[in-house]
Amino acid sequence: MKESKIQTYRFRTNLLLILFLSILVLVLGRFFYLQIIQGENLKELREQNINAFEYIYPKRGRILSRDGVVLAEDRKIFSLAIDIEQKPSGESMKVLSELFPEKINLIDLKEKVSNSLRYRRSEIILEKIAQEDLAKYLVRGSDLRGFSVIEGYEREYNAHPSIFHVLGHMGYINSTDTKYFSPRIENYDAKLWRKVGKSGIERVYEKQLQGEHGKKYFQRNARGDRRVTTDVSPFQEGEELFISIDYQAQKLAYELMDERRGSVVVIDLNDFSIPVAISTPSISANDLRDISSAQYQDLLNDPSRPLFNRAFMGLYPPASTIKPLLTVFALNNGYTDWDETIFDDGFFRFEEEERVFNAWREGGHGLTDLKKALVESSNPFFMNLSIRYEKDLFVEFLKSSSFGSKLCEDCYPHQFSPLIDDNWKYKNFGKELYKGDFINLGVGQGYMLTTPLHLSLISGILANKGNYQLPFMVTKKSNTLNLAENLTEDDWKKLNDALVDVIYSPNGTGYRINAGGLMLAGKSGTAQVVDINSREEYDDVRSNELLRDHAIFIGYAPYDKPRYSIAVIVENGESGGRVAGPIAKKVLEELLDDI
Amino acid sequence: MIFNLRNTIILFSLVAIILMGSMTIYSVTSIDVNYFLRFLLINIIVILAVALIFNQINLNRILSFGWILFIGNILLVLSVEIFGNEINGSKRWLDFGFLSLQPSEFMKITFALFVIQYLRFYSFQFTRFRTLFLLAVLFLSALPIIIQPDLGTGLVYILMGLMFLFICGVNRIYFIGMSVFAVLLSPIIYSFGLTSYQKGRITSWFSSDQNLSEKWNILQSEISIGSGGLAGEGFLNSKQNEFNFLPEADTDFIFSIYAEQFGFIGVLLILIMLACFIGLTTLLSMTEKRLTSDLSPYYIGTYCTLVIGFSFLLNILMVSGMIPVVGLPLPFFTKGGSSLLCFSIMLGLIFTSRGFLR
Structure with a gap:
């Protein structure tokens, strides 16, 4: 009995000792794994524990006008x-x-x-x-x-409201912004940015303007208390951006609009940059910075739409101002020449459909050729022309005049003038284009809509004899487009003469501009308020004033060696020649004065 | 005392472990050398004093108080509920002004003393009733510890108690039965509240402000250990400690700091010394020619030796992420009066039972 007790004790103690030593070997194996095999990795983790960094927010790049005025800077x-x-x-x-x-x-x-x-x-x-x-x-x-x-x-920002639409504004980043910037900016990390460009130059050139974060390295303990700053790499300030806007002219254009709604867009024909692009009414870009959401809603609901950039987004019927471009189309395809005359009695009778179209001047212009039709703006002449247009050639011509395509890469937001073809009409009216549609299209009414930017470009195309480039504010996209190969030098000269006569001949619709020594050529137009892009939103606030016609003027100067083309639209301004024309004159004078 | 080679190795290993423990405590808690010397001194004095006192007292005299000490200890554990200091949501300390004690630590010892006294009365003759009685006493006395709540100490207490009954010769059928029962029952115990309870306790333990999870602690502990590499970062060079990334670095997780400072070589050394101390001390008792009719001193001695050994290993298993985090002190490393006193008493009992110092 005694012996067995001792034996049991010895056996069990040995068993426990073996268990103990086995666990000890296991532990040793574990430490070998952690310290020898995983040692380097775990040491790296320790360094990550201790060494941390924080970002230093960069200073955003300045934006300057081409005449050297600071439009936006980080203060x-x-x-x-x-x-x-x-x-x-x-x-x-x-x-x-x-x-x-x-x-x-x-x-x-x-x-x-x-x-x-x-x-x-x-x-x-x-x-x-x-x-x-x-x-x-x-x-x-x-x-x-x-x-x-x-x-x-x-x-x-420079506080003047004229520059708001072009520059855009900054706002707190949201998922839409992330979606916008991710494909455009390499390795875009949305978490690093608080405010980003929401529109305009600020948005398009976010990448150039934003700069790069600096880093402040420090050691910290487990509670996150900072101990020692070990290294600092400073931030990189964003690029300084010169844009093609001419601040003086821009400001003047805005002031000339004198609280009326509308837009002025100028294109510099040397390089097709945009020195003036205003939309009225507008606000100071600083106003959007610390605005409350209620105030923002008020701005959005304001019937005059101060946040809407009419210059790049507003769609207006070009009315008579499309006539010179369609003249190019008609001459190019041999629909008419400078000698053909018709008798304008103030009406155009479309026999196929037994419809009668009234022209703007009672009694008409009498015996009218192409030049007179341009100078005095004869609707019957162009309506008569338009029934000859072949649909495919017409659509092709609109396409090559940049209808239905993006005009300007650094204009944001941007709307293109719709390309009126069968597809478009099917989509909107469920029918294809028929002959009668061309009668309205031929005088820039009906379905035809253009943005002020596009009108200014059309004016530039005319001034540059059919050769043109796409307009820009920062980055030039240089591939020259041409839309009328069949026109002779003589055709262009006669067209130019006609547009000069619009301004300087007493019969011309722009004679009252009194352009004087400016050497202005142009075409006025008066668009019936049938349809603008935002018609629905206007419906409930429509008053008599808002039913008035839009005044439109396009032109270029100096006519012998064109430098600038311009488009002016004054909503409900009634007369293109009397209201929009003088604004164009003064803006062009300001721009040409600088040279 | 006989200074043969074996005894010398045993003593050398023990002193080395205590010295390393004190140095590590010093490196974690303070840069003040006086503090270190004081700590080392207190450590050695307490260990020597307790060992000497127990050596002077005849083991038989201690054993005759077994049941009184055990019941007294249970009462102390219960009194913690009333008088105890609550630290981080858990009441387990009794504050004596100069010293705060955790009575549950001592249950491991007093239970063994009680069992010996009980079995001696029956000349170590086991009957089914006596065995079941002892098991019942073990499990019931663990309850006050577990409800403190201190699951770790409670579980270790039960495991060590079972180990003692195993050493004393309880029929192996009971251990096999309990193992089977535990395996079958563990899913039920696991799903009935133990996890959330455990989690809650762990988070309340370690978090002051931040929401630290158990996982984070273990990761930080493994980072400390791994950063030591082969040779270690050197004494006083623990960055994990300097930057406070390791919670409880001065108590339960102190070995990670040791491993960071002294590397795998240091770990190897301390484990070799531990193996020497535990192995040689245990073997000693079995080769001793004086194994007499009364085996109780050997039971006690072997038990105390293995408790120290397994406590050491359990703590290291915990800090190296091989078992869940349960608050287990590391013998002679962990700063804290209870564990120091407890392990000192165990040393005293080992020496008394072996007659080293005679």
């Missing part, structure tokens, strides 16, 4: 934040709230501080401190431990 601002390394004491919170009684509430401040300390996040108490407040703070600085002034940047 340094100071904000007051909670310093989580030095916890703010109750005393310093009290002092701070007494220092800025109307801006800081002690109870709110206490809550902010406790939240900030709990989540180890340096919260901002006062954003954008004014100079005098900053001075007030700095004087009491020693009593205010636990708070610190941090630097940041804020976009500051």
Whole structure:
């Protein structure tokens, strides 16, 4: 019995000892794995634990006009934040709230501080401190431990409303922005950006303007307390961007519009850059920066649509201003020549459909040839021409005049003038184009719609004898397009003469512009308000004034050696020659004065 | 005391472990050398004092108080519920002003003393009733620890208690039965609240502000261990400790800091010394010619040796991510009065039972 007890004891103790040694070997194996095999990896993880970095937000690039005026730049601002390394004491919170009684509430401040300390996040108490407040703070600085002034940047725009639509604005990034920028900017990391360009140049050139973040490397402990800053790589400021806008002319154009709705677009025919592109009414770009959502809604609901960029987005019937372009079409395809005459009695009778179209002047223009039809703007002449148009050739011509395609890569948002063909009509009316449609199209009414930018380009095409390039503000896209190979030098000269006579002959519709020495050539138009892009939204606010015709003018100067082409639209301005023309004259004078 | 080679190795290993433990504690908690010396001194004094006291007292005299000590200990554990200091949501410490004690730590010892006294009365003759009685006492006495809540200490207490009954010769049928029962029952125990309870305890343990998960602790512990590499970063060079990435670095996770500082070589050394100490001490008892009619000193001695050994391994298994995190102290490393006193008493019992110092 005794012996068996001893044996059991020895056996079991040995068993336990073997168990102990087995576990010990297992442990040793585990440590071999962790320290020898995984050692380097785990050491790397330790370095990641300790060494962290934070981003330094970059300064966004400036935007300047071609005449050197700063249109947008990042301005340094100071904000007051909670310093989580030095916890703010109750005393310093009290002092701070007494220092800025109307801006800081002690109870709110206490809550902010406790939240900030709990989540180890340096919260901002006062954003954008004014100079005098900053001075007030700095004087009491020693009593205010636990708070610190941090630097940041804020976009500051030239306050003039004329530049808002072209420049666009910045706003807090959202998923739409991420979707927009991801394919356009390499390795786009949406998390790094707070505000991004929402429209205009700010959006199109986000990549160039945004700059690159700097990095501040530091060592931190497990609680995230910063210990030592080990290295700093400074941010890279965004590129400085010169845009083709001529600030003086832009400003003048806006002021000439004098609170009327409309748009002026000028194209520099040297390179097809855009020195003027305004849309009225507008707002100062700074107004959108700190706006509340209610105020933003008000702006969106404003019937005059100040946020809508008419220059690149507004669609207007070109009316008579399309006649010179269609003259090019008719001559190119041999539908008429400079000698053909018709008798204009103020009506056009379309016999096939037994319809009668009234022209704008009662009694008509009498015996009319192509030149007279242009100078005095005879509708019957062009209606008579238009029934000869062949559908395919017409659509082809519109296409080569950039209907239905994007005109300008750096205009954002951008709308193209619709290409009126069978597809378009099917989509909108369920029928194909028929002859009668061409009678309206032939005088720039009916379905025909163009943007002011496109009208200005059409004017440029005429001035440049059918050769043209796509307009731009920053990046030139140089491939020359041509739309009328069959026109002779003589044809172009006669067309030019006709457009000069519009302005300088007493019969001309633009004679009252009194263009004087400007050497202006052009064509006026008066568009019936049948349909504009935003018709539905206008419906409920339509008054008599809003039913008035749109005044349109296109032109170029100087006519012997054209430098600038222009399009002016004054919504409900009634007379292209009398209302839109003088604006074009003054803007072109300003631009040509600089040369 | 006989200074033969074996005894010298045993003592050398023990002193080396205590010294390394004190150095590591110092490297974690303070850069003040006085603090280190004081800690080392207290450590050695307490161990020596306890060992000497127990050596002077006849083991038989201690054993005759077995049941009183055991019941007293259970009462102390229960009193923690009333007088205890609550630390991080768990009540397990009794504050004596100069020292705060965790009575549950001592249950491992007093249970063994109680069992010996009980079995001695019956000349170590097991009947089914006596066996079941001892098992019932073990499991029931674990309850106050588990509800503290301190699942880790409770489980270790049960495991060590079972080990003691195993050493004492309880029929192996019971252990086989309990193993089968435990395997079958574990899914039920697992699904009935143990996990959420355990989780809640662990998060309340380690989090002050942040939501630290058990996983994060283990990752940080493995990072510390792995960063040591072969040779270690050197004494006082633990970056994981410097930047506070390892929670509980001065208590349960101290071995990770040791591993970061002294590398695989350091780990190997300390495990060799542990094996020497545990192995040689245990073997000693079995080769001893004086195995007499009363085996109780050998039961106690072997038990205490293996408790130290397994506590060491369990803690290292925990910090190296091989078992779940349960709060287990590392003998002679962990800063804390209870564990120091507990393991010192065990050393004293080992020496007393072996007659080293005689």
